[in-house]
Amino acid sequence: MTITSHEKLLEVDGVTVRFGGLVALHDVGLSIRPGTVVGVIGPNGAGKTTLFNVVCGFLRPDEGELRWKGRPLRKHRPDQLAGLGIARTLQGLGLFGGLTVLENVMTGAGRLARTGALASLLGTGRAARDERELRARSEDVLAELDIAHVADLLPGALPYGVRKRVALARALVAEPELLLLDEPASGLSTAEMDELATRITSLSEKTAVVLVEHHMDLVMRVCDEVVVLDFGEVIATGPPDVVRVDPAVADAYLGTAPEEQPSA
């Protein structure tokens, strides 16, 4: 692969991850350009979430390299991602149960804050202004996702579909350049999934999106490019139409009725 780095947001190059004797990812490579939606699919245990965890710094690759806007990403920690402009939603949502919906979203907006811990301790006027801005921005994102009316409620009281939107709002509020969505459609109704598809497509105007997903309909509908993993290896990459008819993919994945498989 020849790389002209300035037009790539994220590059994953030859990444291998081993858990003891198990090879979770083997020589995986992919690159994400701004404004594109990339789907990572594959049967359970193919290494999709492992790949996300490597990108997020939860796991260190045994081999290979990550690059963010052409610069190598080594030994990065998950808490540095937000600062880089990468946001991720979690499969288990990971909402803060003791925080209201608005506070959940405001927590995600932390990287936009301009005052530090000391100002917060002292409760200065600047810290207060900062808080007002974070609040306003978070309220905007909630309104965009049509969930402004639940801002003061605790997430535990909300239906699952709404909670997923809160998690999305928390990721979006930091205005990421790359949004990683871990199974955004799981547990959604058909109507909600339609809405999600529309939303992801409109999001891609502002941010690149990578989604790990089981629902082939959604992937085929919203993705510009699909990466298929099987047993930790990339077996196909390309536009949905091409990947769909790839015999290797059909063999590994499409033939196995993915909808019936529970998510890991």
Added chain:
Amino acid sequence: MTTKLPPLVLHLLAALGCLVLLVLLTLVTDPFTNLRIATVGYYLIAVAGLALLTGFNGQVSLGHGAFMFIGAYTVALLVKRVPAFPIWADLLLAVLAGGLAGLLAGAAAARLHGPYLAGATLALAVGLPAVTQRFPDLFAGSNGLSFTVNSQPAGLVGVVPPTRWQSWIVWLSVLLALVVLANLARGRLGRTLRAVRDDEVAASLAGVHVGRTKILAFLVSSACGGLAGGLQAFLLGTAAPGSFTPALSLSLLAALVLGGLGSLWGALWGAIALVYFQVWTDDFAELLSLRSDIADNLPLALYGVVLIVTVLAFPAGIQGGVRKLWVRVRRPAPSQRGES
């Protein structure tokens, strides 16, 4: 939140109001009550610090008495060895000493969770006071250090009774510390602490440095413990290991649970309960003219009963009950809130 005043100004004004009320309260009560009011003060800041650590950040400490111990001995040693220091400098150093100890404890604690953390902090509470036996020359063993503090300005000697003056100093310090805690609780930092408590992975993905946040919580919380201990020593004129038993640490945590984990108000109810429950049950035991071996244990037994009943009735503590009541008073008719 419609006001434009920064939290610092708001909280300082509130603190000033409280101070005026407390000064008035000490003026109309006897010296003995003054002492109790001051005692509520230093317990309040200890429990409030614990509220931040355990309630906000979810790190359970069974050893907060250890930080009070450090604060108390810092003040005692400074008064005895460096008499040139004014009392406010001694108290400030007690805060710093407590904070420093908390920084070390927090760095270790950031790697521990749940029962392991609780166990480690308990070990601190059990072990630290034993230092006094190890270095009897410095710490005077189990007798502890006794001293007198002349903190009163010359003009007020004889005008204001010493206990009353001391209770003012205690509450001034406590309220100043509470201003910082209130800023923290209300601002971004408080939200971050709670986010880390609820989900560390999600918090880190939101850009929060989890380890640093947990250490910061420990630092602030133990600095409050240091202040509480320093104020206790200042008030009583002694620092002795017997005051800082593991039972103290446990009763601080119990007071927090009783008062309500989630807010600083809970710490206030907890501190009042901690001091006055003892007083009331003592009076009660006297009233019943019980044998001393029963009377001595009655407060503890009743405290346990009240704690259990409160947690059963109001799982969110006294403050949880107060809030429920408040909501009912403010909005008699249950109606959906139409948010912007």
